[in-house]
Every structure is written in C-alpha cells, then in structure tokens.
Amino acid sequence: MRFFETLRTANHNLFRNKVRTFLTILAIFVGSFTIILNVAINSGVNAFIDEQTAALGGDNFIMLMSKDSAAMMSEQMSASTGPQEFTEKTNTIGVLSDTDLETLKNIDGIDADSFYSPTPLNGTGYITSSKTDKKYNVGSAMILPPGNFNIPLAAGTLVDQTEEAKQKNQIVLPPEYPQALGYEKDEDIIGQTITFALKDEFDGSFKEFKAEVVGVEANGIVSSQFGMLLSRALYDEMYTFATKYYPANYEAPTYYVMATFDNTRFTEDEIKQAISDAGYYAWTINDMMGVIRTFFDVIMIVFSIFGGIALLAAAIGIVNTLLMSVEERTREIGLDKALGMSSGRVFTEFATEAILLGFWGSVFGVIVAMLIGNAVNFAVHQPGAFLEVFPTFELFKFTVGNVLPIVIIIMIIALIAGTAPAIKAARKNPIEALRYE
C-alpha cells in the first residue's frame, strides 16, 4: 500500500510542472533511445553472425593458409588507401604443397578428414534452363564440401554424398538463380535439369553439360563463399574439359584449406597458436565475421558515444529538475516535516521522482526505438535495399534481455542523479523550510 501510494504521490508531483518534466523526460528519452537502438543493432548483428557461424558447422570452422598468404590477405583487407609499396612478402600467395598439407593434418586438434580445398572451375561459361532464353554467368563453381560443412539451404538438400550419388550430375544453386532461370519459387526448380556450358578456349565453341538441381542455398554471408556446388561426377567432367589444353601433369595449386578443429579440447586461440607455431596461418570463423563486425562496430561506437553524452546531459537535467522542484516545494516539505513526515520518507519521495523520470524516459525510448527499429528492419529488406539479400538478417533485434537491463540501468542512473536533491530535501528544518519565501 505504502509503495503504491509513494509511487502515486511521486508521479503526481512530477507532473505538476508538466513542461519541465516533459523536457527532462525528453532528454532521457534521447539517451535511452540511442542506447537501445545500439544494443538492438548489436544483438541483431550477433544473432546474424551466430546463424552464419552455425551454417559453417559452428565455431570449429578454420581456414588454413601459408603465412605469406595471410600477410597478403590482411593487406588487402585493410589497404583501402591506394597503391602499397612492393615487398615480396605482401605480394606472394603461398601455395600449400603436399608436405604442407601433411604437416597441417598432423597438428593435434585439427580434423584431417575434414580437409577441403576446392579448386574453383576457371573458364568462360554460362548457365541456362529450358524455361528461359537468357544465359547467366556461372560465377564461382566448386565441388561440394564434405558433410561437416553445414551450408544453409532455402530448398532441397545438399548433393547426395553417397558414392553412387557422386556419380550423378547434381548441383546446388546459389540464391536467386532459380528465379533467374524461370522458376517462381525455390522449391519449383528442385529435380529439374538445367544446362551448363563451358567455352572451348581454342575453337570458341561451347560445350553443354546437364545437371539435376537438388538444392538452393539460403541467402547469407556463407553462400557467397561457396557459389555453385557440384557433385563429384559433374565437377570432374567439367574440370577435365576446362583444363584440356593444360600440360598433362598440371595440378591446380592449393592456396588454402577449409577444415574443422576439435573445439571441445582447444579454444580458437590455442589452435591458432599451434598452427602459427607450425609455421602456418589460420583464419577462424570469428576472424571472417570480424570484418562484418568491424563495420557495425563503427556504427555502434558512434551510437554509444552519442547515447552516453545524451544520458550524461539527461542526468544533469534530472539533478536540475529535482533541485528546482525541491526549491519550489520547500514550504511543502517544511509542512510535511512539521506534520511528522520522516526525513527518510522525504528522501524516498524525491528519489522516487528521479526513478520515475528515468522510467518514463527509457520506456518512451524503448517504444520509439522499437517502432523505428522495426520500420528500418522492414525497409532494409525491401527490393533494392541494403539488406535485401540477407532476409534472415534482423538488423535491430529487441528482446526482453537487451531492453530491460537498459531501462533498469537508466532508472539507476536517474536515482543516482536524484540523490543529491533528495538529500537536500530530506535535511530541511521544518520551520526554516516553512518560512522560505
């Protein structure tokens, strides 16, 4: 009873000076709104990254390469700033020899059976179907990886991995190809036969290959890493054709290997260290996702700084509002105390007002952030918009777990801000307060 009465009184007192209270709440609102959007985008990105990580079989995915390749890769990742001075190191792609592969397979914790080093098909080619006159670029096409790579599918299944199935010409298409090839839904193309063509570089003719579509990849970061996934038979047939003018003993060089490691026994850092000690370099899923993260981290840092400053300003606003309120209500406080109200209760009333300011400000912040966040989520997935290709990427993700702590933290900040004015009110001598003009 007491509790609700205190709440009611505090709320009533708060809205006696509506304009001032409104402005204070507005300041808190701006801070909480920004911070909640920030937290929501963080959750959204993390959820998406987790989903993508899971798509590669979870956190145990690892990409192995020579240290030279690593240097060049990171150079390319960071060098957006024009021409770089030539050094041999940063301009070499290290090729992994069979001995290198053996060494890597022998590192404790790395699953030797998982090694997958796809050689993309090179050459000029197109893909088409009986449903369309148009021809499309093949893009990257590689052999289907071993079963532990869990590629997310929008329809169908991955190419059958049984020995007999490997003899069939089967293919898993990247996203949006079904539509380009004249099928309305992803499911419609499953079981249909499509046509591949590769150019004979010598005489300029095209050779056609038929393949049965068994699956369609789901949109995501991962699918862009793979491209078309071919069954063993189809791959071998096309590869032989594509390399028919190459020297007889030609073997495609291996630049990198995808593999998995035992993450029950080793942490990501431990396995990277072991690989580094062996003289190689490893990229984990988190390194890969780190690139995406860095992009969003910049946004989040900007958001956080802005939100923090706004909250600081809001806290000062709370102090100011309550000090003015204590000043205005000096006589009232004097009367309350003369009539036997304890200092503790006077403190509680003002502290409750501060908490309520924090509550209303952050609740409005949550509501507006959710409205805007969800509107943006909707907008960025519209045709032509920034996240159209990632339908599962919820940019702003609001959960009780990320919103509620913010509301509580802001209420605590408000309480801290309100402490000094509340103490000032609580300490007043009744008669002096009553005499206050």
Added chain:
Amino acid sequence: MPNSLAEPWYNSKMNPVIEVKNLTKVYGKRSNAFTALKNINLTINAGESVAIVGKSGSGKSTLMHLLALLDKPTKGTIEVDGVESTKLKARKLNQLRNRSFGFVFQQFFMNPNDSVLQNVTLPLKIAGTRRKERHELAEKALKTVGLSERVKFKANDLSGGQKQRVCIARAIVNNPKILFADEPTGNLDSATGDKVIKLLFDLNRKKHVTLIIVTHDEDLAKLCDRQIRISDGKIVEDTGTKAVKAKTTKIAKETKTKKGTK
C-alpha cells in the same frame, strides 16, 4: 455538567506535558545574531488552555515553534512527557508531531493547489492511515469546522476565514493531545472568530486537549486558563495554573451566552 465544571477534570500540578528550562533562541550568527527568546522557564500542564500574548515581534511564534519541537533551541532544554527533546529518537519525534500535536500556523501553510480534503488528510497520509479511514476522519473534522460542502474545493479558492478553518480541521483530524494555534483568529471577522474560539475551547473542555494559543487579542487571551505575557523575548507575566478553576467557569459562561445569542 455543572458538576464537572465545579470539579476540574485534571489535576494541573500533577501532570506537566511540556517543561521548558532556561530556553534561549538566537537567530542568525555573529553580527547578525538576534536573541528572540531569553532564559524562558515554563511548565505547561495537561488539559490547560494557555494564551501566549505580547506585541508583534516579541517572540511568541518562536516560543510556540520551540514548544512544538519544530525548531531547536540555542540554549536550554524542552521536555515533552518527561523526555528531553534532544534525547528523542527521530522516529519518536515524528510520531509526536504527527499523532500528539496539532498545529495551526499563523500563515496557514496549506498546499494551495491541493483540494481541501487533501490538505486536511495530510497528517493522516503521513501517519499511513488507509484511504477510506482518512476520508472519513477528514470529513468529520471538516464538519466540526463547518466546511462540509467545501471538501472538493481547491484550497487556494477559499476565503481567508475558510482557510483558517481548514487549517484547524487539519490540526484536529488526528485527535491531538496538544493543539498549538498561532493567531487562530488573526484573519477572521469577529463572527467566524467566535466560532473558531468556541471550537477550540470545546476541544479543550470535551476532549481534554491542551490548548496553547498565541494571540495578541486580549479578549481571546482572557478566555484561557492562563496567560503568559512576552516582551522582547522574556516572560514578563505568567498567571500560572492557579486561575484554572475560575477561568473554566468563565469559559463555560461565555460559551453558554454565545450559544444563547446564536
């Protein structure tokens, strides 16, 4: 009734409620220091009606605030029910102010934007009385001061006399043992003033409420059992408790005649 009038309902010498020793109050500091009360010694007994009289600025309100434990003396001690004020726990002090004392301030001190009802229920709200009971008690107190129809009015919209009566209702709503009233008739026309006086003395006679009235109205002062005259912060005259019996009879007569004329 005549019986109870012949026999005083209390034994004044037996039952001191407030005892003041060597009380001095200095406002301000150093060059600004002003001694508002000097060396006051005083005992107030249960059931008494005491008038504190004196010219404006003589220190009456200061004395009343000290007696009511609303302010702290610079020197000297105040005992309430035998306990020295500085030894009282904060909780006990609040309880005294809230349950045992009733105040009518010279400047009213109401929350002007609250309703009459909210103003009157304030002491009960502080006491933690339930809403329903609060309203019942407040309505009873407002009935006593003749303001039943003004319950929902905003305090600010009342006339001076009505405000004074609301303040009295607020002072009596918690059934206090001691009622402090600073110039309770100061803002009233004589007709309402008489009503208020009758009300106060009714409480004194029927409910045995100790009355401490600050006034510069000599007629009102004469109605009290005892007059304490203050000049420049010193007690210059104290009729003491010996006049109780006579005064009591006198009040009885006064109020009777007033009833008659009405």
